[in-house]
Amino acid sequence: MSKLIVENLTKNFSSTQAVSEVSVSIGDGELLCLLGPSGCGKSTVLRMIAGFETPTSGRIVIDGEDVAHLTPDKRPTGMVFQSHALWSHMTVFQNIAFGLKLRGFAREAVRGKVSEVLELVGLAGYERRYPGQLSGGQQQRVAIARCVVLTPKILLMDEPFSALDAHLRVRLREEVRGIQQRLGLTTLFVTHDQEEALTLADRIVVMKSGRVEQIGSPSAIYAQPVTRFVAEFIGTMNMMETTVSAGAATVDGKSFAVDGSDGPYALAIRPEDIGLSHAPGAGLSAVVERILDLGAFRMVDVRLGNGQIVKAQMGKTEACRIGDRIWLAVSAMVAFDAGGAVHAARPFHPGARLHG
Numbered sequence: 001m002s003k004l005i006v007e008n009l010t011k012n013f014s015s016t017q018a019v020s021e022v023s024v025s026i027g028d029g030e031l032l033c034l035l036g037p038s039g040c041g042k043s044t045v046l047r048m049i050a051g052f053e054t055p056t057s058g059r060i061v062i063d064g065e066d067v068a069h070l071t072p073d074k075r076p077t078g079m080v081f082q083s084h085a086l087w088s089h090m091t092v093f094q095n096i097a098f099g100l101k102l103r104g105f106a107r108e109a110v111r112g113k114v115s116e117v118l119e120l121v122g123l124a125g126y127e128r129r130y131p132g133q134l135s136g137g138q139q140q141r142v143a144i145a146r147c148v149v150l151t152p153k154i155l156l157m158d159e160p161f162s163a164l165d166a167h168l169r170v171r172l173r174e175e176v177r178g179i180q181q182r183l184g185l186t187t188l189f190v191t192h193d194q195e196e197a198l199t200l201a202d203r204i205v206v207m208k209s210g211r212v213e214q215i216g217s218p219s220a221i222y223a224q225p226v227t228r229f230v231a232e233f234i235g236t237m238n239m240m241e242t243t244v245s246a247g248a249a250t251v252d253g254k255s256f257a258v259d260g261s262d263g264p265y266a267l268a269i270r271p272e273d274i275g276l277s278h279a280p281g282a283g284l285s286a287v288v289e290r291i292l293d294l295g296a297f298r299m300v301d302v303r304l305g306n307g308q309i310v311k312a313q314m315g316k317t318e319a320c321r322i323g324d325r326i327w328l329a330v331s332a333m334v335a336f337d338a339g340g341a342v343h344a345a346r347p348f349h350p351g352a353r354l355h356g
């Protein structure tokens with residue numbers, strides 16, 4: 001059963017349509033990431049669920065109940081913000097205990113719950129510290145503990161790690177995923193960081209200009225983008241502009257088959273779907289322009305005859321030098337039409353497969 005259902009949610013701020021007809025549901029214990037560029041409406045969706053903004057139209061249902069009539073403090077949601085917003089004059093214990101006391105829990109119960117949750121976020125023994133005596137990462141853990149201790153039905157997290165350095169982000173991300181899975185917390189997580197979304201989420205909702213572009217598992221979003229926007233927003237994608245006529249397109253003198261009507265298209269190919277070989281082949285030919293050693297593999301920029309740079313991955317074993325003449329074998333590709341919709345495509349050479 002869905003724990004949270006958002007139906008045709010729309011929010012207008014005077015002339016700005018911040019959120020348009022967003023529909024999504026989250027299963028019990030699922031972690032869903034809202035992913036998209038700055039200003040695409042992610043935070044506004046979250047704020048409407050928490051009750052800080054009133055929807056222009058649409059419905060929000062939590063555990064079978066429409067929450068429209070509930071003020072933020074009455075909603076079964078807990079929110080963790082980008083800045084920790086801890087009370088600086090209160091100790092860690094007091095920060096976490098505050099909500100429990102408001103809800104009328106007895107002293108002993110409060111003490112028990114606070115130590116349990118501090119254990120969970122790895123801060124046992126920090127009860128008497130003030131926020132100013134904690135690192136940024138520790139403060140954010142207290143913010144998470146303060147929220148989790150109230151056992152919200154839905155945990156809402158708005159870019160909770162964006163104020164932290166890269167290393168700490170990765171560590172906290174893993175910790176939060178661990179806590180979320182251990183407690184089976186249904187979580188909606190907002191981020192503009194695709195890597196964060198890909199590593200954290202059970203499913204990702206990609207948003208653009210207030211609308212949902214695609215909903216799917218991280219692997220589906222990566223491997224089967226349904227729009228050009230998603231294809232370019234997630235991971236590295238080579239885009240080759242071309243024109244389709246009678247099912248065929250030409251790039252740099254080589255032919256490609258596209259399942260779509262005539263018009264302008266972009267052929268989209270992931271770097272890992274291009275094999276590079278020094279042996280002359282039937283596919284595109286190019287010259288090695290740049291080689292980036294990325295540890296496990298090399299990312300090679302090659303220049304086609306038409307001047308376009310294409311990124312491809314190469315293993316560590318094959319010798320490769322700048323200026324080498326090299327041939328490309330494309331194993332998988334798709335095409336996007338002028339409206340950004342996806343179409344199946346394949347190069348006219350042996351060994352190619354169709355996807356999409």
Ligand SMILES: Nc1ncnc2c1ncn2[C@@H]1O[C@H](COP(=O)(O)OP(=O)(O)OP(=O)(O)O)[C@@H](O)[C@H]1O
Nearest residue numbers: 013016018036037038039040041042043044045192
């Ligand atoms: N209170 C408000 N009044 C007017 N416009 C607003 C208000 N809040 C948000 N907006 C506008 O709505 C749009 C969506 O904003 P929102 O904060 O939801 O985006 P976001 O995807 O969360 O962006 P970011 O990642 O930068 O936080 C933006 O164009 C923003 O300027």
